[in-house]
Amino acid sequence: MSVTTFPSPTLRVRQPNWLVRLFDYKPFLVTMCLAPAIGLLGVFLTYPLGLGLWLAFTDTTIGRKGEFIGLENFQYLLTDSLWWNAVFYSVVYTGIATFGKFALGFWLALLLNNHFPFKSLLRAIILLPWIVPTVLSALAFWWIYDPQFSIISYLLVDVLHWRTTNIDFLGSPWPARFSLIAANIWRGIPFVAISLLAGLQTISPSLYEAAMLDGASAWQRFRYITFPMMMPILAIVMTFSIIFTFTDFQLVYAITRGGPGNSTHLLATLAFQRGIAGGELGEGAAIAVSMIPFLVFATLFSYFGLARRKWQQGEAND
Amino acid sequence: MTDTAQASAVADAKAAPDTMAWDSGLRRLMMIYLPLGCFVLVLLFPFYWMAITSFKPNAELMNYKEHNPFWITSPTLAHIKHLLFDTAYPRWLWTTMLVAIGSTTLSLIASTLAAYAIERLRFRGSPYVGLGIYLAYLVPPSILFIPLATVVVQFGLFDSPLALILVYPTFLVPFCTWLLIGYFKSIPYELEECALVDGATRLQILRRITLPLAVPGLISAGIFSFTLSWNEFIYALAFIQSGANKTVPVAILTELVTGDVYQWGALMAGSLLGSLPVAIFYSLFVDYYVSSLTGAVKE
Numbered sequence: 001m002s003v004t005t006f007p008s009p010t011l012r013v014r015q016p017n018w019l020v021r022l023f024d025y026k027p028f029l030v031t032m033c034l035a036p037a038i039g040l041l042g043v044f045l046t047y048p049l050g051l052g053l054w055l056a057f058t059d060t061t062i063g064r065k066g067e068f069i070g071l072e073n074f075q076y077l078l079t080d081s082l083w084w085n086a087v088f089y090s091v092v093y094t095g096i097a098t099f100g101k102f103a104l105g106f107w108l109a110l111l112l113n114n115h116f117p118f119k120s121l122l123r124a125i126i127l128l129p130w131i132v133p134t135v136l137s138a139l140a141f142w143w144i145y146d147p148q149f150s151i152i153s154y155l156l157v158d159v160l161h162w163r164t165t166n167i168d169f170l171g172s173p174w175p176a177r178f179s180l181i182a183a184n185i186w187r188g189i190p191f192v193a194i195s196l197l198a199g200l201q202t203i204s205p206s207l208y209e210a211a212m213l214d215g216a217s218a219w220q221r222f223r224y225i226t227f228p229m230m231m232p233i234l235a236i237v238m239t240f241s242i243i244f245t246f247t248d249f250q251l252v253y254a255i256t257r258g259g260p261g262n263s264t265h266l267l268a269t270l271a272f273q274r275g276i277a278g279g280e281l282g283e284g285a286a287i288a289v290s291m292i293p294f295l296v297f298a299t300l301f302s303y304f305g306l307a308r309r310k311w312q313q314g315e316a317n318d
Numbered sequence: 319m320t321d322t323a324q325a326s327a328v329a330d331a332k333a334a335p336d337t338m339a340w341d342s343g344l345r346r347l348m349m350i351y352l353p354l355g356c357f358v359l360v361l362l363f364p365f366y367w368m369a370i371t372s373f374k375p376n377a378e379l380m381n382y383k384e385h386n387p388f389w390i391t392s393p394t395l396a397h398i399k400h401l402l403f404d405t406a407y408p409r410w411l412w413t414t415m416l417v418a419i420g421s422t423t424l425s426l427i428a429s430t431l432a433a434y435a436i437e438r439l440r441f442r443g444s445p446y447v448g449l450g451i452y453l454a455y456l457v458p459p460s461i462l463f464i465p466l467a468t469v470v471v472q473f474g475l476f477d478s479p480l481a482l483i484l485v486y487p488t489f490l491v492p493f494c495t496w497l498l499i500g501y502f503k504s505i506p507y508e509l510e511e512c513a514l515v516d517g518a519t520r521l522q523i524l525r526r527i528t529l530p531l532a533v534p535g536l537i538s539a540g541i542f543s544f545t546l547s548w549n550e551f552i553y554a555l556a557f558i559q560s561g562a563n564k565t566v567p568v569a570i571l572t573e574l575v576t577g578d579v580y581q582w583g584a585l586m587a588g589s590l591l592g593s594l595p596v597a598i599f600y601s602l603f604v605d606y607y608v609s610s611l612t613g614a615v616k617e
């Protein structure tokens with residue numbers, strides 16, 4: 001039973017008996033192995049999730065234990081134009097940014113799927129926007145969007161002479177909204193492109209050969225081979241992308257903090273402003289909870305809408 | 319001469335079925351290299367701009383008429399010097415490093431054990447535990463930070479980096495577990511059976527056989543966790559209050575952005591220095607990183 005060739009077998013014989021046997025007892029071993037992960041997730045994820053749901057129905061503030069007040073927080077939010085603004089912008093932000101990320105990311109993935117020199121180097125460089133801390137690249141964007149010293153304005157005004165005045169990127173609502181969306185697309189392209197590239201590489205070249213023998217055009221090959229074959233992976237990547245774009249916080253907090261005039265608040269930044277900065281924990285939690293229905297809907301939509309093909313075939317997952 | 323001609327003829331013959339006659343250099347240039355060049359330019363420009371700003375003297379930063387903004391005429395280290403000696407930047411870097419290493423270690427231990435139990439010990443209900451851990455990954459930090467803040471206060475960990483070390487595994491463990499389950503799957507079960515027959519205990523098998531074979535997976539998971547915890551923002555913003563205990567991303571935004579006139583040179587130098595550790599770390603292990611990213615998506 002014991003480990004065979006140890007120098008002092010006499011010492012080692014007794015110890016293994018109960019301790020090692022305990023660790024070989026499967027239920028005990030399974031419990032011990034799962035305990036750290038389940039413990040961490042239970043205490044810092046499941047419990048706060050439940051607590052958040054509870055807080056949303058109370059009037060807790062920082063330093064004061066709240067009372068249960070039913071749906072009052074949500075009733076208040078429904079009359080709050082700032083909340084409606086945040087919902088509106090969250091949906092617009094997610095919609096446009098996801099579309100942009102996937103259109104450009106898919107294109108980049110198709111480009112990277114060709115053969116050319118220094119391909120792996122290029123692939124490594126392209127991921128940079130994704131691995132650098134978002135807040136730090138957001139600061140770079142803030143500087144690029146500076147009203148006075150924006151490099152884009154300089155390019156358009158002084159170099160190309162297309163405009164006569166500087167662009168005021170962050171000074172008024174709609175330009176600010178689109179500037180943030182552009183920064184989000186910039187940050188999201190690498191992830192989408194590299195994930196989809198992995199999907200593209202799994203498509204068998206024989207499918208394209210067969211299609212070309214049948215005289216399919218490049219567009220037809222894309223439409224009837226590439227696109228359908230990519231559906232499952234598109235669905236997964238898009239689900240993730242939508243969830244993390246809708247709940248985005250860093251980019252908006254770093255660049256505009258919800259301004260100008262609260263026009264660029266996402267639900268997450270509004271929740272932070274009310275819950276942590278303003279101290280109204282209950283109301284902040286209610287705003288955070290109000291994201292959940294949108295997330296569930298978006299997830300179901302993108303997952304079942306796009307993954308329908310795989311789902312219908314009843315393929316077992318690998 | 320004849321060699322090249324022959325070579326191109328062979329290439330033509332190879333390419334013939336899939337392309338038309340004019341599908342050569344120019345078309346390839348327009349369809350692949352030009353858009354690819356634009357993508358790379360746009361994706362990298364903010365970094366170039368960040369880097370060049372951090373070495374520009376203030377006079378050049380604020381005067382585009384006399385100085386070409388795309389280049390530096392007299393580079394200076396003033397901003398970096400200001401950052402390192404007049405602010406708590408080294409302290410922030412140290413805290414961030416500590417938090418990233420601590421939470422990465424914790425998540426690696428927790429998720430290795432969990433992945434081993436789920437994939438190899440195969441108890442009843444193990445697929446459900448795996449699914450549960452996977453679902454935990456879909457819970458975004460934005461809906462957790464408010465209740466988590468109260469939990470952190472309850473535990474007396476508010477304003478302590480330890481809170482971040484304990485909280486970051488909530489988004490690291492699900493990812494790492496999922497990644498490692500994939501790696502463990504690829505290790506032949508026969509190896510473990512042999513060891514069992516030879517009288518090894520389960521823990522010995524994990525330590526002597528499974529883990530050494532799963533090293534690439536552990537490295538991928540480690541790099542991924544390290545970069546994710548280095549980049550984390552919302553928890554660090556909500557749970558840490560005193561200037562000295564902040565992590566780099568939070569500190570730059572809350573401590574360096576002061577007043578109405580932004581010190582763009584110092585801000586960009588701070589961003590550059592804060593990005594460098596992850597960028598260097600990433601460049602050392604880029605293949606592991608890409609494989610873990612794509613592997614996780616394929617799963």
